[in-house]
Amino acid sequence: MNDHILEMRSITKTFPGVKALSDVTIQVERGEVHAICGENGAGKSTLMKVLSGVYPHGDYEGQIILEGEEVTFGSIRDSEKAGVVIIHQELALSPYLSIAENIFLGNERKSGLLIDWNATNVQAAELLRRVGLRENPATKIMDIGVGKQQLVEIAKAMSKDVKLLILDEPTAALNDEDSAHLLDLIRGLRDQGVTCIIISHKLNEIRAIANHVTVIRDGQVIETLDLQSGEVSEDRIIKGMVGRELTNRYPERESHIGAEVLRIENWTVHHPQQHDRVVVDHANVVVRAGEVVGIAGLMGAGRTELAMSVFGHSYGSNISGQLYLDGNPIEAKSTGAAIRHGIAYATEDRKKYGLNLIEDIKRNISLAGLPKLAPNGWVDGNRETVVANDYRRSMRIKAPSVAVKTGTLSGGNQQKVVLSKWMFTEPEVLILDEPTRGIDVGAKFEIYGIINQLVDAGKAVIVISSELPELLGICDRIYTLAEGRITGDFPVADATPETLIRYMTLEKD
Structure with missing residues (x-):
């Protein structure tokens, strides 16, 4: 017994x-x-x-x-x-x-x-x-x-x-x-x-x-x-x-890679408090229209620091280097400027930085794109509700209405709200930092499908992930990062877990 x-x-x-x-x-x-x-x-x-x-x-x-x-x-x-x-x-x-x-x-x-x-x-x-x-x-x-x-x-x-x-x-x-x-x-x-x-x-x-x-x-x-x-x-x-067989963990996609959208050139970032400590060291990254580019690296390699510093200098100090959008140099020294230039960043910590958990779904979705809802300086509440409901349906957010507090949602549904918020800004470049952390395989599959929709529409997507099978399953190219330096750039057809790990663990000379 x-x-x-x-x-x-x-x-x-x-x-x-x-x-x-x-x-x-x-x-x-x-x-x-x-x-x-x-x-x-x-x-x-x-x-x-x-x-x-x-x-x-x-x-x-x-x-x-x-x-x-x-x-x-x-x-x-x-x-x-x-x-x-x-x-x-x-x-x-x-x-x-x-x-x-x-x-x-x-x-x-x-x-x-x-x-x-x-x-x-x-x-x-x-x-x-x-x-x-x-x-x-x-x-x-x-x-x-x-x-x-x-x-x-x-x-x-x-x-x-x-x-x-x-x-x-x-x-x-x-x-x-x-x-x-x-x-x-x-x-x-x-x-x-x-x-x-x-x-x-x-x-x-x-x-x-x-x-x-x-x-x-x-x-x-x-x-x-x-x-x-x-x-x-x-x-x-x-x-x-x-409730069904999931024969493929990653949805199939036909690549239609176009012209360069974002170029990050000689990008160097110092620690926000320890100003003599370099956390990103002369990084060079290129992302093209219709392309999913992965960034692989160990914890502390500088992946999030690179992404946040590109997104309006929201991390770091003494930042140097140049950003190019569609071949033209841009200045994006604030998050507002980055959004206006068409760059969006979905943080790895959705609860702390990505969402206002005591606000409802509607306000969270509209937050980053409020200027689109306020052509005369006043937010159009009816339009805000319509937009939020459209995303609730299209992103399959499990909630009875957009008035539900975001903090009551499951992790996967919170992540869909984060993605909805940034998709509403209609970015040209979307940086996703650990987009499937803490969510189940079914919700992961849905998020991979959303990424595919974005690149099929000609957007450029950067995915940072600690899961190498995920990067190998959804990316066109993968950069490796070690101690703040870009150590490799691999078409996914040439990338293996062993190769990526080797380049993720390269030490500085």
């Missing part, structure tokens, strides 16, 4: 205008890694928020059975007392506090009424050792990378005597090395008896680490698959997620 640490029975959760979960039942065995897959908006994160008390008892229908007993969590604090800890995709760490302070925030180590800082730092150091970090517990969170911050979150969870650890897209923002380290840590936690639930769109990671995977589609459980046999393929999981 299976030993189930968790059963969620007939969970139904409704928001105004939409049923997010409908009669969901799931069982998780003690000491396993259980994956949950589904398209963006399928209800995965909603289900975990029900489990962890973010949506309290009484706010949903159904039962949660933990270790054989029904539980009714009224808050996250209640679920944590029971040993259920959730780590959200957006890490909940204070950048200005130390690692130790973050680990025990709300769970302070005290001596009488005062915090015992010696005990705090000693216990923090032990927890850091368990997750494989050697950082000084007094180090501020802002001074460590995202991969290490993810490990601090796990150390924080372990400080609460975790029995069931929920990880929502834990590797979405990590490079391959950090992802591999995190997966090894999850395996170690499983071996120590900690049950883990992991939400992820990276199917290769799920197959590598999970014992079972539950597929959710449109708020309902489709199936639970046993991955231990090794017979469940990624394509089999995808079929459950999207």
Whole structure:
């Protein structure tokens, strides 16, 4: 007989205008890694928020059975007392506090009424050792990378005597090395008896680490698959997620490459605070009409710094070099000037820089192109609504209306709002920085189709991605970037993962 640490029975959760979960039942065995897959908006994160008390008892229908007993969590604090800890995709760490302070925030180590800082730092150091970090517990969170911050979150969870650890897209923002380290840590936690639930769109990671995977589609459980046999393929999981065979991950496109649109020449950028530090070093990039150009590089290679500095000097200091549009030199020293010249940049961090999450879909879509809606100085509200609805339909944004707050959308739908915003400006050059990070295979396919539509219309597209198969699947040419320098320029027919990695790791002479 299976030993189930968790059963969620007939969970139904409704928001105004939409049923997010409908009669969901799931069982998780003690000491396993259980994956949950589904398209963006399928209800995965909603289900975990029900489990962890973010949506309290009484706010949903159904039962949660933990270790054989029904539980009714009224808050996250209640679920944590029971040993259920959730780590959200957006890490909940204070950048200005130390690692130790973050680990025990709300769970302070005290001596009488005062915090015992010696005990705090000693216990923090032990927890850091368990997750494989050697950082000084007094180090501020802002001074460590995202991969290490993810490990601090796990150390924080372990400080609460975790029995069931929920990880929502834990590797979405990590490079391959950090992802591999995190997966090894999850395996170690499983071996120590900690049950883990992991939400992820990276199917290769799920197959590598999970014992079972539950597929959710449109708020309902489709199936639970046993991955231990090794017979469940990624394509089999995808079929459950999207409801059909997805025989090709990348839509086919006929290339019709035309004349040069954008040329970046001898582009050099210095760090915004450390003015003597070069982050982009005499880069030269050319993009033509109807062409998708990829930029491949390791974390810290200067990919985002290059893109943001080209987009109106929105990053960096002491920027030098020249931009040419259709062969003519241009000055684009502000984001407004870049937009007027037909350059758009969709940021890798859509929540922080790409969207106003407390505003509705309509305002987010119109924001970058407001002058088009205000020929007389006043925004035409009716026209704004029409435009937003057109994009909601054409981009298949899952929302009942354009009045919905953007922060309530899934990651994939938020990304479609970002793309809609920039497409409304009718750019000649669209720079997409990690456009499919944290979204599912079905939404990725749709975004690839949008990219194809843009280049078919004669636009030039630059795609920055950490996923080499993605670049090889959608690009015409790929530049490699290492330590701020362009190290290679490959037609996609001549590019292989091995070649790209070799040029991505070239060191300065």
